[in-house]
Amino acid sequence: MNDNSAFVNDTEMKRLFSRRVLFASIVAIVVGFMVLGRYFDLQVNQHQDFVTQSNNNRVLMRPVSPPRGLIFDRNGELLADNKPTYNLTIVNERSGNLEVLLNDLRQLIEISSQDIYQFKNRLKRRKPYQNIPLKYNLSERERSILGVNSFRLNGAEVSAKLTRYYPQGPFFAHVIGYVGRINEIENRNIDTSLYRGTDSIGKLGIEKYYEHALLGKLGHEHVETNARGRVMRSLSKEDPIPGANLELYLDANLQRTAQKILGDKRAAFVAIEIKTGGILAMVSTPSYDPNKFVLGISQGDYSELVNSENQPLFNRAIRGQYPPGSTIKPMFGLIGLQNKIITTKHVIDDPGFFVLKGVERPWRDHNSDKGGHGEGIDLAQAIIESCDVYFYNMGLDIGIETLASFSSMFGIGQVTGIDLHGEQPGIMPSKSWKKLTLGEPWFDGDTINVSIGQGFMLATPLQLAVMTARIASRGSQIVPKLVSSKNGVNYTKNDNFPITPLDIHSEYWTYMHQAMRNVVHTPRGTAYRIGKDLNYLIAGKTGTAQVISIDADKEYDKTQIDQTKWDHALFIAFAPAEDPKIAMALIVENGGHGSSTAAPIARVILDAYFNEVEKQMLVGG
Structure with missing residues (x-):
C-alpha cells in the first residue's frame, strides 16, 4: 500500500479551504442581500400594489348610475319616465373562461348572436372589473333560470337598473326623441367617465339636446365580494345626483288631439304660445314608438320603419321643407306696405292670369277658369280671396332682394333657434343664392313664382308657425322654445340667437289682422266654411302648394295624377283674432286644397285648445 501523505502540502490545502470558505461566504452574503432586497x-x-390587487379580489368599487331626469308637459303630465328592468351583466375578470361562460348562458336562456357581438364591442371599451351588459330586460322566467344556476356561472350577474320609458308612446316621439345604446362613434366623442354607470345616451329630440342636464352625476359604491365574484355586502356608497327634471311648454292634450286627427296622413302641425x-304642440305624422329604440330595436322593426314610404322617422315639423304657397301672402303684403311699394288703397284688375312682357307662357290665378277675381282688387281682398295676380304684380314691384331680406325678419329662410337638433333652414331665394347654388342668373319669372310661395322658396312648418306668431304679435321677435323650467326653476335658453327687429307701422299690422280675420269670417274668404258656429275669432290664411308643374293650356285634375304628386294643403292661423294667444301652422302632404283639407283640421284642433282653456278657467274660478 502506497502512502501519499508525504506529497500533501498542508499549507496549500489550508489556503485553498480558506478561499473556498471566503467565496461561499461572499455568495451567501450576496444572496442574502438579494433576498432581503426582494423582501x-x-x-x-410594492405593498400598496398588492393591497390593491388583494382588495380587487375582495372589495370592488362599482359605478352607480344616476336616475335620468324626468320630462313633463306644462300641466305636469309625465312624458318620459324611468322604470326598473333586469339585465344580465358579466365581469370578465370573474368569469375564468369567458367563452365557456357565454356558451353556458346560451344553453340556459335565449341570447342572440347580435347580443354577443354588441357585448364584445362593449367589452373593448370597458374598465377592469366593470359589469358589461349582455342581455337587457330579462323576463321573470329568465331571471329564475339564472338564479337557480348562479353557482356555476362565475362572473355573471342579474342586476336591476332604471330604463327609459315613454308612457305616451308615439304621441311625442318627434319632440321628446329617445335614448339608445351608446355606439362606437358616440363613445369616441363623449367623456366616458360620465357614462360608466350607463350605456344609454340621448339620440334625438329633447333627450339629445338636453343630454347633459338629463344625465345627472355618477355615484360610486364599494362592495365586498366572495371568491366567485358575488356581492356579499355594501361597504360604502356615494349616492348619484339625479338628472334635472324638465317641464315643457307642450300641452299633452293639444298634442294628442292634433296627432289623432292627423292619423297616418303625411302631415305636420306646430302651435306656439304667443306670449312666451x-x-x-309639435306633431309629425305618421309617428313611431320610441320605446322600441331604448334597449335596441330589432332589425325587422327598424327595416319596416326605414323602408316605409310614409317615412315615420322623418320629423316633418322641423326638417320638412315645403313650398309655403299662399300662406306667405300676409307677410309679403306687410313688406309691400312698409316699403311703400303699395298702399291699402292700391288696386289691380285680375282677368285670371298674368303676362310678363317677352314671356309667352302666362301665370294663371287659381280661379282662372272663372275669369279671375275681377276689377278693383286691393290687398285685403287679395288676402281674403287669395288673388295670385295681385301678388304677381306686387312681387315684381318689390323685387326679390327686398322680399328676401325682410322675410328673414319673419323667420323665413333661416333656422328659428328652437332647442332641438336637426332643424332645416328652408330656402328664401335671392339673386346671389341662385348664382351660388345653380350657377344661373335670376329672372323676373323667378320673382313671380316666389311671390305666391312657389318656385325655389321652401319653408318648414315650424318656420311658418314662427312667421304667424310674429304677425300675430305685431312684430315681437318670438324665438320658439320647448323647455320652460329645470327642476322647477324657470329656464331661459342662453344662446344669444341673433334676431333682426321688425319695424312695421302699427296701422299695417291692424290692416293685415283684419284681412286675415276676414279670410275665415266673411263669405268670400277661402276658409269661410270653418268660421261657422265659432265662439271665438280666427285670423288665418289658406295655402295650396303645387308639387308638379302644369302646362298653361291644361287644367289641374288630381284624378289623373298619382296621389304623391297632388298639391300640398296648408293653413296658418292665430286666435283669438282680437287678442292672440296661439299661433299655428299646418301642412298635409298631397292633401289637395288648404281650404278644404288643412283649414277644417285646424278648426278642430283650435276648438280642442280653447275648450280646454275654458275648462281650466272654470276650475280655477
Whole structure:
C-alpha cells in the first residue's frame, strides 16, 4: 500500500479551504442581500400594489348610475319616465373562461348572436372589473333560470337598473326623441367617465339636446365580494345626483288631439304660445314608438320603419321643407306696405292670369277658369280671396332682394333657434343664392313664382308657425322654445340667437289682422266654411302648394295624377283674432286644397285648445 501523505502540502490545502470558505461566504452574503432586497421591495415598495390587487379580489368599487331626469308637459303630465328592468351583466375578470361562460348562458336562456357581438364591442371599451351588459330586460322566467344556476356561472350577474320609458308612446316621439345604446362613434366623442354607470345616451329630440342636464352625476359604491365574484355586502356608497327634471311648454292634450286627427296622413302641425314663444304642440305624422329604440330595436322593426314610404322617422315639423304657397301672402303684403311699394288703397284688375312682357307662357290665378277675381282688387281682398295676380304684380314691384331680406325678419329662410337638433333652414331665394347654388342668373319669372310661395322658396312648418306668431304679435321677435323650467326653476335658453327687429307701422299690422280675420269670417274668404258656429275669432290664411308643374293650356285634375304628386294643403292661423294667444301652422302632404283639407283640421284642433282653456278657467274660478 502506497502512502501519499508525504506529497500533501498542508499549507496549500489550508489556503485553498480558506478561499473556498471566503467565496461561499461572499455568495451567501450576496444572496442574502438579494433576498432581503426582494423582501424589502415586496413588503415596502410594492405593498400598496398588492393591497390593491388583494382588495380587487375582495372589495370592488362599482359605478352607480344616476336616475335620468324626468320630462313633463306644462300641466305636469309625465312624458318620459324611468322604470326598473333586469339585465344580465358579466365581469370578465370573474368569469375564468369567458367563452365557456357565454356558451353556458346560451344553453340556459335565449341570447342572440347580435347580443354577443354588441357585448364584445362593449367589452373593448370597458374598465377592469366593470359589469358589461349582455342581455337587457330579462323576463321573470329568465331571471329564475339564472338564479337557480348562479353557482356555476362565475362572473355573471342579474342586476336591476332604471330604463327609459315613454308612457305616451308615439304621441311625442318627434319632440321628446329617445335614448339608445351608446355606439362606437358616440363613445369616441363623449367623456366616458360620465357614462360608466350607463350605456344609454340621448339620440334625438329633447333627450339629445338636453343630454347633459338629463344625465345627472355618477355615484360610486364599494362592495365586498366572495371568491366567485358575488356581492356579499355594501361597504360604502356615494349616492348619484339625479338628472334635472324638465317641464315643457307642450300641452299633452293639444298634442294628442292634433296627432289623432292627423292619423297616418303625411302631415305636420306646430302651435306656439304667443306670449312666451313656447311650443304648445309639435306633431309629425305618421309617428313611431320610441320605446322600441331604448334597449335596441330589432332589425325587422327598424327595416319596416326605414323602408316605409310614409317615412315615420322623418320629423316633418322641423326638417320638412315645403313650398309655403299662399300662406306667405300676409307677410309679403306687410313688406309691400312698409316699403311703400303699395298702399291699402292700391288696386289691380285680375282677368285670371298674368303676362310678363317677352314671356309667352302666362301665370294663371287659381280661379282662372272663372275669369279671375275681377276689377278693383286691393290687398285685403287679395288676402281674403287669395288673388295670385295681385301678388304677381306686387312681387315684381318689390323685387326679390327686398322680399328676401325682410322675410328673414319673419323667420323665413333661416333656422328659428328652437332647442332641438336637426332643424332645416328652408330656402328664401335671392339673386346671389341662385348664382351660388345653380350657377344661373335670376329672372323676373323667378320673382313671380316666389311671390305666391312657389318656385325655389321652401319653408318648414315650424318656420311658418314662427312667421304667424310674429304677425300675430305685431312684430315681437318670438324665438320658439320647448323647455320652460329645470327642476322647477324657470329656464331661459342662453344662446344669444341673433334676431333682426321688425319695424312695421302699427296701422299695417291692424290692416293685415283684419284681412286675415276676414279670410275665415266673411263669405268670400277661402276658409269661410270653418268660421261657422265659432265662439271665438280666427285670423288665418289658406295655402295650396303645387308639387308638379302644369302646362298653361291644361287644367289641374288630381284624378289623373298619382296621389304623391297632388298639391300640398296648408293653413296658418292665430286666435283669438282680437287678442292672440296661439299661433299655428299646418301642412298635409298631397292633401289637395288648404281650404278644404288643412283649414277644417285646424278648426278642430283650435276648438280642442280653447275648450280646454275654458275648462281650466272654470276650475280655477
